[in-house]
Amino acid sequence: MRGWEKNVRKVVPYVPGEQPALENLIKLNTNENPYPPSPKVLEALSRMDGEKLRKYPDPASSRLTRALAERYGVAEDQVFVGVGSDDVLGMAFMTFFNSEKPVLFPDISYSFYPVWADLLRIPYETRKLDENFTIQKEDYLTENGGIVFPNPNAPTGLLMPLSEVEEIVAANPDAVVIVDEAYIDFGGRSAVPLIAGYDNLLVVQTFSKSRSMAGMRIGFALGQAPLIKAMSDIKYSYNSYTMNLPSQVAGVKALEDEEYFQSTLKKVIETREKAKTRLSALGFTFPDSRANFIFAKHKEKPAEEIFQALKERQIFVRHFNQPRIHDYLRITVGTDEEMEALFAFLEEYL
Numbered sequence: 053m054r055g056w057e058k059n060v061r062k063v064v065p066y067v068p069g070e071q072p073a074l075e076n077l078i079k080l081n082t083n084e085n086p087y088p089p090s091p092k093v094l095e096a097l098s099r100m101d102g103e104k105l106r107k108y109p110d111p112a113s114s115r116l117t118r119a120l121a122e123r124y125g126v127a128e129d130q131v132f133v134g135v136g137s138d139d140v141l142g143m144a145f146m147t148f149f150n151s152e153k154p155v156l157f158p159d160i161s162y163s164f165y166p167v168w169a170d171l172l173r174i175p176y177e178t179r180k181l182d183e184n185f186t187i188q189k190e191d192y193l194t195e196n197g198g199i200v201f202p203n204p205n206a207p208t209g210l211l212m213p214l215s216e217v218e219e220i221v222a223a224n225p226d227a228v229v230i231v232d233e234a235y236i237d238f239g240g241r242s243a244v245p246l247i248a249g250y251d252n253l254l255v256v257q258t259f260s261k262s263r264s265m266a267g268m269r270i271g272f273a274l275g276q277a278p279l280i281k282a283m284s285d286i287k288y289s290y291n292s293y294t295m296n297l298p299s300q301v302a303g304v305k306a307l308e309d310e311e312y313f314q315s316t317l318k319k320v321i322e323t324r325e326k327a328k329t330r331l332s333a334l335g336f337t338f339p340d341s342r343a344n345f346i347f348a349k350h351k352e353k354p355a356e357e358i359f360q361a362l363k364e365r366q367i368f369v370r371h372f373n374q375p376r377i378h379d380y381l382r383i384t385v386g387t388d389e390e391m392e393a394l395f396a397f398l399e400e401y402l
C-alpha cells in the first residue's frame with residue numbers, strides 16, 4: 053500500500069444505469085423520457101450566442117429561479133437550483149443531515165441515499181418497506197436526524213398519499229424531511245403546497261424525467277427561505293458556479309412551454325396504463341406505479357434471465373441484484389412503439 057492510500061476517503065460508489073453506445077437500441081433502463089425536450093428549448097439552444105460562454109454564468113441562476121418560483125407559486129427565496137437533483141440532494145444531505153441521530157430512509161429506495169450518507173459520514177438507518185413495498189409512515193415517527201424518501205418511491209413506483217407525507221413532516225419538527233419528487237409529475241400530488249405550513253419540509257424535483265432533459269442536468273429544491281439560505285451557504289462554500297449557462301437558458305424555456313409538458317406527460321401516462329394491462333397478460337405482477345416506470349416480477353421466469361434475453365435483443369431494462377428485489381425488472385415507459393417491441397419479444401420469449 054502506498055503511503056497516501058491510507059488517507060484516501062473510501063466509498064462504495066453509486067452505480068448509474070448503463071448508457072450503451074449502440075444504435076437502434078431500445079433504452080428502458082434509466083427512466084429517461086422517450087420524447088424530446090420542448091421545441092422552445094431546442095430553438096433557444098440552437099440560437100445561443102457561444103460568445104457568452106466566455107463569462108461565468110450567473111451563480112444564483114436568477115432567471116431560472118424566478119421562473120421556477122412563478123411556476124410553483126412560491127417566493128424566489130424559496131427556490132434552490134442545482135446540477136440535477138442529485139446535486140441538490142447531495143447539497144441537502146451536506147446541509148441538513150449533521151446530527152448524531154440517524155437519518156432515516158426506506159430499505160428499498162433510491163440507491164444514492166446510502167452512498168451520500170457514507171461519503172459524508174452521516175449515521176443512517178433504513179426502514180423496511182412492508183411486503184407490498186409500501187412505506188410505513190409509522191417507521192418515520194421515531195427520533196431521527198433527518199428523513200428522506202422519494203414520492204413516488206423508486207424503484208417501486210408507489211405513491212404515498214399527501215396526507216401521510218404531511219403526517220411525517222408534522223411529526224418531525226426538529227428534523228428536515230426531504231421529499232424527493234423526481235417522478236411526481238407522472239400522476240402524484242406534490243408536497244409543494246405544504247411548504248407554507250412547515251419550515252422543515254424540503255421538496256426536491258428534477259427536469260430529467262418529466263421534462264425530458266436528463267442531459268441538461270437541472271434539479272431544484274423548494275422550501276421555506278431559511279432552509280434555502282442554509283443550502284445556498286453550503287453551495288457557495290463549495291462551488292458557486294454550479295449551473296452552466298445553457299442549462300439556465302434551457303430550463304427557463306422548458307418552463308415557458310407548459311402545454312408541451314402536459315402533452316408529453318399525458319402520453320407517458322397513457323402508455324404506462326396500457327403497459328400494465330399487457331404485462332399482466334404476460335404473467336407479470338407489479339406495484340401500481342404512478343411514475344414513468346413499472347417494477348415487474350414474472351410468475352415463472354427469473355428476472356435475471358429475462359434481463360439477459362432482452363439485452364441480447366438490444367432492449368435494455370434495469371435489474372437490481374439486491375435482496376428482496378432480485379426477482380424484479382424496472383421497465384421505463386418508452387414510446388408506444390418501443391413498448392410494442394418489448395411486448396412482442398416477451399410474447400415470443402416467455
Ligand SMILES: *Cc1c(COP(=O)(O)O)cnc(C)c1O
Binds near residue numbers: 136162259
Ligand atoms: C433520477 C432520480 C434522481 C436524480 O435525477 P437527476 O437527473 O440528478 O435530476 C433523484 N431521485 C430519484 C428517486 C431519481 O429516480
